[in-house]
Amino acid sequence: MNALLTSSQRQLVRVISTSGPLSRTEMAQMLGLSKAAMSGIARELIDLGVLHETETVYGQGRPSVRLDLHPECAFFVGISLLEDPAPMILSDLNGRIIARRAMPLSRDPNVIADAITESLPDLLKAHPDAKEKLSGIGVALSGFVDETQSNCVQSTLLNWQDVPLARIIRERSGIDTFIENDAKAVAVSEKLFGSAREIQNFSVVSLGDGIGCAHFIDGKLYRGNHGGAGEIAHCTIEPGGAPCRCGKRGCLDTVSSMKAIKEVSRAEGLECTSLSDIEHEASTGNAAAIRILHRAGSALGLAIANLIQMNDPGMILITHVEGSFDGLFGTVVNQAIETNVLPRYAGQTPIRIKRVDGDVWARGAASIAAHNFLIGPNSN
Amino acid sequence: MNALLTSSQRQLVRVISTSGPLSRTEMAQMLGLSKAAMSGIARELIDLGVLHETETVYGQGRPSVRLDLHPECAFFVGISLLEDPAPMILSDLNGRIIARRAMPLSRDPNVIADAITESLPDLLKAHPDAKEKLSGIGVALSGFVDETQSNCVQSTLLNWQDVPLARIIRERSGIDTFIENDAKAVAVSEKLFGSAREIQNFSVVSLGDGIGCAHFIDGKLYRGNHGGAGEIAHCTIEPGGAPCRCGKRGCLDTVSSMKAIKEVSRAEGLECTSLSDIEHEASTGNAAAIRILHRAGSALGLAIANLIQMNDPGMILITHVEGSFDGLFGTVVNQAIETNVLPRYAGQTPIRIKRVDGDVWARGAASIAAHNFLIGPNSN
DNA sequence: GACACTAAGTTCAGAAAATGAACAAATCAA
DNA sequence: TTGATTTGTTCATTTTCTGAACTTAGTGTC
Known part of the structure; x- marks a missing residue:
């Protein structure tokens, strides 16, 4: 259509x-x-x-x-391959979620394609309108995706290398399909439906077990020359620091990701299983907890400050699934940003914090399909 | 026309x-x-x-x-306000320099406009063709320029604040005029005439007394939300390091700029007045010289590696006026880039080094005028 | 060297898309 | 009620683009 x-x-x-x-x-x-x-x-x-x-x-x-x-002129399906079971949503052109299902996660692209195809009728069951006007499927995953939004170039989590997932799903389901990196999908959904609608240049930093990041530049998602734009997680933030699973040392990921924070806490003997726990320990004066949060917050703040210096975005949106940004961690992040940005520009770049629920990724995925419907793939 | x-x-x-x-x-x-x-x-x-x-x-x-x-369908004048006397060139549509003059530098925009207007006839004297088809004037300066390429928002060097230089020159000379930041002008000239013609995403790092940087993204100069994109010089590279004239601490500028290298050398008692001198000292085993170059090179390499991680450009072009990149400094820079980039991407981003002569800035300035002639101001 | 073959570039009638100017419609202000 | 003002429509005209046939300038083959 x-x-x-x-x-x-x-x-x-x-x-x-x-x-x-x-x-x-x-x-x-x-x-x-x-x-x-x-x-x-x-x-x-x-x-x-x-x-x-x-x-x-x-x-x-x-x-x-x-x-x-017209919000009901087209409908989209979004699937997140970041959790098991994989959430699956049906959304309209406003990003409103109309129906919700889940499907078992697999590492086999064919199995995924089949699972999606089989789940579709159920997802669309109560919505004959959407069935008729289903205009695209979007899939969010952890890994690198090429600029056609069809091939997954590499994904550590799924153990993939050059998997043409979108084509496979398209063939099985008969519906236009596009895939995208998780953080980039969230950025697109913020641009289409969220708080970035009117901002041409902004970056999303998504804080979870890992740290993701994506840039919108001149109103367009910027993926870089090898699809690697936004790999803030592997910026060296502590030269000569702890080894990272990527092979180098002192990456932001080894200091500020939720996974890293929890691991360091465990190593320091704290009995904490979540950020809130550590925050609570810190608020009661636990020196180790304070130190850990300080280090993680400073590192993340420094990385974001460097991002601001380099790209001068109109907004930084920090999304986080866990805990809150009202505690020590959030305070330190904000402080570190302020002290490491050109004084002339300090406070000029709005930093928005957004606590996101389990739907983010699937909603982001749906927005990829919506974006392709609205703007087209090559943005000409 | x-x-x-x-x-x-x-x-x-x-x-x-x-x-x-x-x-x-x-x-x-x-x-x-x-x-x-x-x-x-x-x-x-x-x-x-x-x-x-x-x-x-x-x-x-x-x-x-x-x-x-047709290279001779339009001609452009480029002026650099970075030196005194200010170089002034006449170029064709291929970026070829046809004539060269100089004019006294001033901090008064009216005096500059008059000087340019008065110098024009002499510059164009031997080229009646160019006189007829002169299509624009470009001016390169150190400072921030707004997106209309007409106003200098701020320049420390010239002590300016919101100076509508382009308008003033346009009024005096009667010729379409655009101004641009020095590093951004060089990036544009590399895109139009230089080694970046076919590269959509690249960054220029210009190494001189200060450190400048500019990004091309999706084939367009990216200036950021406040015109500050590319302010790599004030990325914090040594947290808690030496105070910078910008007001914060540990900026790249305090470690790796030629000015900083020379100052540190002097402070360490080295009798060096140029990078080549220090390189020479280092090659003879002078520990202080080696240490200084190592520190400066590592810092610059780290900053560039972070830039690669964040923006995944298709090329980094390092331009330098002074010394050479064949010595210790250049080696350390390259090493630091390699060790701080995701191993998966190591060596994937071409780093080109370009020694530039005194014409760079004026040529860059002319390319700003050429760009406005060819592509238009708003790139619609 | 004659012949088919291929792809670039041209021509021109006709289709498609955009314009300009006049006009109808819906409101505010006095 | 009247005039001012701005949105949105209509339609004849102009501009721009297309499709199909055609010309041109080569290559490759026998």
């Missing part, structure tokens, strides 16, 4: 999806078209059910009518 | 300027146009003197004729 749109129609969809609801006149200006041309294109898209009229804005003169994407 | 081009014509110019000479058929494919449309557009541009036919490529079937920009 998306392929049936003319290039002007696609442009219009793109503008609305990045700028939100707009009047016909505003869009005409943004696209450099005449009001006459806009009028026609808008009507076509309304007739196709892609756009619909929303609020009326009153000012001087005839009020303008904002057009927005 | 540029404003007279239709949007298709501009697109074509843009494609050629980024991809080099192409046949009509190739361009038709790249722009998604029919051969018929291309034929017409190409003829128009040839008639206008913007394009010309170059080599003929023989294959199966009728040979294709590559079209390229």
Whole structure:
């Protein structure tokens, strides 16, 4: 259905999806078209059910009518391969989750494709509308994905090397499928549906067992020359520090990831199984806990400060699954950012913290499909 | 003249300027146009003197004729405000320097504008062709420039704050003028004329008294949200290290800039006035010299490695005015990059070293004008 | 060297898309 | 109620692009 749109129609969809609801006149200006041309294109898209009229804005003169994407003109499935069982969601064009299922995780791409295909009818059961307008499947995974969003170049977690997962799923299910790295998927979902809608340049730092990061630059996801942009976890933060599983030493990952924090705690004899536990110990004055959180927070803050210095983003979004950022750890991170950023720019880059639930990855995955529907793969 | 081009014509110019000479058929494919449309557009541009036919490529079937920009269809003036006297060059569309002058440097934008305007006739004297087709003036300076490439937001060297230099020069001279930060100007000139023509993502690190850096991302100069992208010089590289003039501590600038290296050498009692001197001392076994170069090289290498980790560029271009990269310093830099980059990616990012002469900044400045002529200011 | 074969580039009628100008519609302000 | 103002529509006209047939300039083969 998306392929049936003319290039002007696609442009219009793109503008609305990045700028939100707009009047016909505003869009005409943004696209450099005449009001006459806009009028026609808008009507076509309304007739196709892609756009619909929303609020009326009153000012001087005839009020303008904002057009927005019809949230139910397309539906998407998102699957996260980061947990077992793998969460699976059905979302509309606004990123709203409509249905939720889970499927067993596997390392065999064929098994995954089959599991997805078999789970689809159940996921879509109560939603005949979505069944008909299902426009794409997105998959989030830990690893590197190439720029076609079709091949997984490498994944340690899944033990993959050049697996054309999207193609396999596409063949089994018959539905347009795209895969993406976990952090990059979250960045896309924040850009489409979240707090970054109007920000052209921002970076997402996702804090969990590992540390992920993704950049949006000039309104586009930036994946780098080998798909490795955002590999902040393996920035050297303590030269000559502890060996990392990547082969080098002193990576941020060895200091500030939840996994690292917990391991160091255990090594120091703390009986803690979660960040909250350690935070609690620290608040009661446990020197080891304080030291650990301080070290982890300073390292993460320094890495983020360096990121700000290098790329000058308009926002840093830190997402975390575990614990909270109100304790010592969060305080130290913020402090470290402040002290390591050019004083001239200190406080200029908003740092937003977002506690995310178990749906993030699946929602991110769905947003990859949505992005391909709205913006297209090559962003031309 | 540029404003007279239709949007298709501009697109074509843009494609050629980024991809080099192409046949009509190739361009038709790249722009998604029919051969018929291309034929017409190409003829128009040839008639206008913007394009010309170059080599003929023989294959199966009728040979294709590559079209390229006519190097003499536009000329540009570039001025560097980094030295006194300020170098001033005249270049063609290939970046070839045709004439060279110098003018006295001033901190008063009006005086600069007058000096440029007065120097122009002399610069253009022997080149009536260039006089007629002069299409823009570019100015490179040390400091922050806004995204319109018209205002200098801040310059420590020139002691400026929000100076609309481009507008002033434009008014005096009557010629389209754009200004740019020094490192960013060099990056643009490398993209247009240098070794980065076909690379979409790369970073330039310019090593001189200070350390500058600029990123090209997805084929575009990336300036960041506040124009501060590439401020690698003030990444914290030695936490808690020596105080920097920026107000914080341990910045790369305090360790690896030529100024810092020389200052530390002097403080350590070495009688050295240039990098070559220190390199020479090191090669004769002077422990202090070795230590200084090692520290500076490791720091710069680490910063570049972090840059590679974060942005995964397709190339790093290190430009340096002074000394050479064949000695200890260069070796240590390369080593530090290797050891601090994910082993998986080690050696994957080409590091090119370029010794630049006194023309770099003025040539970079001219390329800013050329870029605005070829690609346009907003890159739509 | 004649012949088919291939692919580049051109031509031109016709289709598609965008424009400009006039106009209808919906509100505010007085 | 009237005028001002701005949105959005309509339609004839212009601009731009396409498709298909054609010309051109080579290669490869016998």
